[in-house]
Every structure is written in C-alpha cells, then in structure tokens.
Amino acid sequence: MENLVKLQKQWFEEGHTRSYDFRRKQLKRFKQMLITFEKPILRALRYDLSKSEYEAYAGEIAVLKNEINEQLKHIKQWMKPEKVKAPFTHIGSRNYILKDPYGLVLVIAPWNYPLQLSLAPVIGAIAAGNTIILKPSEVTPTVSWVLKKMINQYFKEEYIAVVEGGKEVTEQLMMQPLDYVFFTGSTSVGKKILAQASSRLIPVTLELGGKSPAIVHKDAVLHLAAKRIVWGKFTNAGQTCIAPDYLLVHHTIKNELLAHIKSYIQMFYGDQPVKNGKYVKIVNDHHYKRLKKHLIASEIIYGGEVHDGNQKIEPSILDGLNSHEALKEEEIFGPLLPVFTFSSLEEAVSMVKAKPKPLALYYFGENKEEQMFITTSLSFGGGCINDTLYHTLNPHLPFGGIGESGIGMYHGQASFETFTHTKSITNQSTKFDHRFRYPDSKTGLFFIKKILG
Template sequence: MIQTLVERQKHYFNSGETKPYAFRKSQLLQLQKMLKTFEAPILKALKFDLNKSEFEAYSSEILFLQNEINEHLNHLKQWMAPTKVKNPLTHTGTKSYILKEPYGATLVIAPWNYPVHLAIAPVIGALAAGNTVILKPSELTPTVSWVLKRMVETYFPPEYFTVVEGEKETTQQLIDQNMDYIFFTGSTSVGRQIMSQASNYLTPVTLELGGKSPAIVDSDANLKLAAKRITWGKFTNAGQTCIAPDYVYVHEDVKQRFLTLLSSYIESFYGHFPLQNPDYTRIVNKQHFDRLTEYLHEGTLIHGGQIDEINTTIEPTVLDDITWDAAIMKDEIFGPILPIMTFEHMDEVMADMDRQHKPLALYYFGEDETEQRRVTEGLSFGGGCINDTLYHVAHPRLPFGGVGNSGMGAYHGKASFDTFTHAKSITKQTTAFDQSFRYPGSKFGLALMKKWLD
C-alpha cells in the first residue's frame, strides 16, 4: 500500500500539474479553508489528547499556520521567479539564472507536542514549492492524527497530499520508499536514525530537533519581565516545547529576587493549585510522566513539585542547587520542571555553554548591549531572543532551525519555500560568437587567464 502510494505521488508530480503558480496558490487557499473548516475538531482533539486550552491551542497552533499561509500567498510569485545572476567577464554573452525547482514526493514526519502546528507548517512550504506530500503524524496524539487524516482527505487527493497513520514501523516503511525529500521534527536520537536510513538513498533531509536551551538572567536584567517571560516560555504546553528554556543561569546578585518573581508569575498564570486547573496541559503519556517525576527528587524544591498520576500532570516546578552532574542536566527535560543554576561571571556561563551540545535556542536577559552581542555572537545555537523567550519562532520572516545536535536546515516563511526547493543553476550561452580562449591551442588563452588573476 505504501509503495503504491509513493509511486502514485511520484507519477502525479511527474505530470507537471503541481508546478504552475496558479495551482500552488489554489492549494494554499484550500489549506487555509481546510484549517478554518476543521477549527472546532482541531481544538477538541488537542483538548482530548493533551488537555490544551482553547487559548493555547489557537495561539500556538492555528494562528501560526494561518499567518504562515498568508506569508506564502503574499510572496509566492516572487519566490518562484527565476533569479537573474550577474556574469563575470569570462561569461560575456551569456545569460545566467537560477530556477526554483521542487524536489518531488516529500515526506513530513511530525511530533506530538504541537501535533497540528508542526505537522502542517512544513507542508505549507512543501506545497508552495510545488511538491507532493505524505504526512506522518505522531501516534502519541491519536485523536489529532485522526482529525488530520480526515480533514486532508476531505480537501486533497491522495496522489497530491495525504496522511498516513501508524507506529514507528510505518515511518520506517515510508523512508524506505526512496522519497525525494524528508522533513523530520522530533528528538535528536530519532533524528539520527532518520538520517541514517535516508542515507541509503542519499535522500536530503531537514532535521528539526531540540536540546537543552538555556536562559541567562544577568545582573542588570529587568527581573520582572525576565521572570514573566521565562515562566511563559517554560511552562507553555507544560514545558513540552522544543525551544522552551530548559534551564536558567541566573546571576548570584539577583537570584533570590528572581526566584520570588518566578513563583509569583507561576501562581498568576496557573493558580495556587495548577493540578486542578482545567486548562493546564497534561504530559503526553505515562512513560514521559514517569521519566519526568524522577527529576523531582534532585536539588532543592523552590516551587511546585506536586503530581497527579491519574491525569499525568506535573505542577510547574522550580529546582535550585542544580549542577551539571545532576541527571536532569543530561538530556532535554521536555516537561514543566525548571532547574536553576547560579553564576558570578559571564565567563563561567560561556565556558559551560561551549562544553555542551549546541542548543536549538538561547535566551539572554540583560540590558548591556556589549554583553548581548557577546552572548549572541560568541555562542553557537539555532536561534533565540534577547529579553524574551519563544517569540523568535513566531516571526514569519526569520528562519527557524537548529545547528549541530539540535538539527540541520531551517523553515518558516521563505525559508520553508527554499527548504523544499532545489536551486537549479542555468547558463544560456550565446551562439552569436565564441570565446576561443578556453579551447586547447588558444594563442592568447593562457596569457588572458593569468591577466584575470592579477
């Protein structure tokens, strides 16, 4: 079945129907209409699988997708146009340009933490670039997966865009079909497996992974805003966000005030009893819940720490006196637990960061522009914010992606279109005359080439 589906998609792509601008635009409008029509089922599915509130589901899933589609609709014709390239002297008489060519049949493998947003966002770029798409949603959010399948099959033919459900074995079967491009969002460990399997066919891949993204609160930071924005960035979706602040480095001079403010904002956002808050997101399953609860015994408990095993929820929790030797610092947390570490000099933080894998995001809080540049230019990470968290990912014109262990490739806005597009270089040579210097036996060829190098 999967082999037949991929063959049908490749046949449809080869027909050329997906390539014209008018077709691509019409499909983006269909995608927009699909999201609007299925808005209520999407919200209900997110509530059922993850207990996401309507506010959080709309702001972090649906709104982003509508903005992304609008960005593509507004600029697609410009992005598709061949890019003219200025010629050097050696190419006198030629016309050179870059064609924007779709790859073909593409595979998008989506995660469970933002199961609509992170499924459809890459699809927008893939369809805009003129490809066909097979979408594999996460099996850990089955209700959302079911809704995705139903809404896609309502609006699109399977030879163009379809959803394939299943366990990890299904994903492996899809990769084995020699796809033309693979886009994966998920953990670093699975990303390695995807890349290894794709290498059998030399299939190009984009890997959107994760890692331990730090937040640094310097001594001159606006502590109220730092605490407020870190609380929002960390505990949105119960910390199950690939770019959530994984831990905080806070300057020793402001640490106690920062911790007090952090607790205050947690209570402001989630109430005195978050486990009783009907809109507080749950942990996706028991396996992840059990993994996270093991971390609650480390360091000194500053805030939270309560759990609800039946509903797999964990209070927003802050742990102090954490070191790099703690188990919680070995892997990405991906849950509502925030370790606090202390520093005296920025040199310590920079040295620690250099020893770690490159994170997907980094957040610096401080007013000194020299220190801002020192951190953002001196450390390697996927992207980030100064005096905020998460907000860079919502900008439609900023490429989003990792580096090193946190991923490869980028998307959002034009970066999405570029990711799913092969840049094909073309030189159109004149026949009105012929440059003889390049041919063997040319009397002036060698002298001319040496002169160009002067």
C-alpha cells in the same frame, strides 16, 4: 505504501504542482481547511494534551494561518528565476537560477505541537510545488485522526496523504524512494533518520531539540524576565523543543528573580495548577513517570505537586546542583526548571559550551555589549534577547538548529527554499564564440592569466 509513493511520484512528474496558480489555490484551500476543521482540531488537542482553546489556537492554528499568509504574499516572487551576474569570460551569455520542487516530500511530525509541527512544513512543501506524505505522531492519536480526516476531505492522495502508525510505519516510509525528508523530534531519532536518508543520499531537514538555556544577568528587568521565562517554559507544560531547559542567573539576583517567577506561576496557573483545567497535561504515562522520577530525585525550590489521575505536574523550580543527574544532561521536555548561578558572563558561557549546541538561547540584560558578547560567543539555533520563544513567531526569521539540535531551517521564505532545489543555468550566445577557451587558441592561456590577474 509503495503504491502511494508511486502514485504521488507519477502525479508530480505529470507537472500538476508546478504552476503558481496551482500552488496559490492549494494554499488558500489549506487555510479554508483549518477554518472548517477548527472545532474538531480544538477538541482533539483538548483530548490528547488538555490544551485550552486559547493555547491550542494561539500555539497551533494561528501560527499556521500566519505561515500561509506569508507564503501567499511572496511565493510569486520567490518562484521567479533569479538573474545573476557573469564574469568577463561569459560575455554574451544569460545566467540565472531556476527554482525547482524536489518532488515527493515525507514530513515526520512530533506530538508536542501535533497540528502546527505537522502542517507548517507541509505548507512550505506546497508553496515549493511538491507532493507530500505526512506521518503524524501516534502519541497524539486523536489529532492524528483529525489530520487524516481533513487532509482526505480537502486533497487528493496523489497530492497530499496522511499515513498513520508507529515507528514501524516510519521505517517502512524511509525505505521508499523519497526526494526529501523533513523530520521534527528527538535528537536520538533524528540521528537514525539521517543515517537512513544519507545511505541513499536523500536530503533532509532535522528539527531536533537540546538543552536551551535562559541566562539572566544582574542588569535585567527582573519582573519582565521572570514573566517571559514563566510563559516560555510552562507553555504546553514545558513540552516545547525551544522552551528554556535550564536557568542561569547571576548569583546576586537569584532570590529576587525566583520571587518574581513564583508570583507569575501563581498568576498564570493558580494556586493548584494540577487542578487547573486550562493547564496542559503530560502527553502520556511514559513521559509522566519519567518527569515524576526526575522531580522526586531533585531538591524542589517551588512547586512539586503531581496528579496521577490527569497526568499533570505543577510548574516546578529545582535547585540545579541538587537536581536529578539526568536533568543536567538530557532535554527535560516538561514543567521542571533547574536553576544554576554564575558570577560572570564568561562563566555562564563556559557552562553553556560544556553541553551540545542548543536549539535556542535566551539572554536577559540591558547592556548592548554584553548582549553581543553572548550572541557571538555561543553557537545555537536561534533565540531572543529579553524574551523567550518569540523568535519562532516571526515568519521573516528562519528557524532551525545547529549540531545536535538540528540541520536546516524553515518558516517563511526559508520554508520555500528548504523544499526547493536551485538549478543553475548558463544560456550561452550563438552569435559569436570565445576562441580563448579552446585548446588550439594561441592566445588563450595569456588571455586567461591576464583577466584573472
């Protein structure tokens, strides 16, 4: 590991990654890698998570191709020095901002979208001109193996390398002289990563999670709200950091909304989702038992079927007030949706504010003033009005959290900027010299006060 870090740092210092032509070539190579390994990727996602071909391609591969296309389209412009204005005191000088790569970037990835969340940050780091060590999740070992195989085939280890292993490997990597750390995962682990990095002043991006609410007001288009909530919540069996974690619905429309939700669950996943081969399983026995425990201890409005053999849990709607206590405080990360009611938007806002700031928030309602009230009254990473998840699929929208849901942003230009250090430069003229700046100037103080007002 130490040798790998030294190798990458030396290769970076030799300047191989800095040119536009090099970065463009590597991004194109990266896209070709995804095309070449498409079938092994799909098989690995099927094996580790039981993802269907559609869900695996749309939620993992397509997102990455879109990100690559965005970087290829714009990095030449993003790389250029940025000219800035100068005050009167700087007449004669040129002032600009240079875009510098950080150096060696460590990307620590989670298991829920093991391809997308491993490689999306890597794409940004490539575009910004860094070298990269990727630590994929050991919880999805087949995908991790494929990641290592394809990176090794397409890239030199002094440029991009995959290091497999458990938390002890992550701890060892965090002890290395890194230049940047990008972590996606739980808040609890994110705090540990931040503590380790901050002790050596290593900059970090933390993409975490939290309890992301979906708020449905009485003027919402209910059938569409239900359809989009079902899609956003039960995609990947709820194992999505931005999935609606709980539902807040106006008490006058609760029954009608739930009727639509039940209908769409059946439409999307059939009468027996646990036997549906296209429905994603819970990633491992630990998380399956955790979710099953919550389910058993809750009042079930709809669903509740489990299948021990294939680790699948039916999309389930729970009574929020009578749900397992842990579900009210912890991120669920599974196909369980507790439902709470509210009587006014002020009450709904108070309920959301009682919890840490969420990574995402979804509001369903037609009134523009009420939409604005929700989005300005609450602090959250990002979100949608009258939809779920879709904001993350727009590469022009930066994605990230706030507070316990994360630090920093990426996607599109934000990815390039995340992995880029901005270096401010004043290039001073030698054709003349401003006398007022020097201590022996008789008019310097008068002049400074005059121009500043």
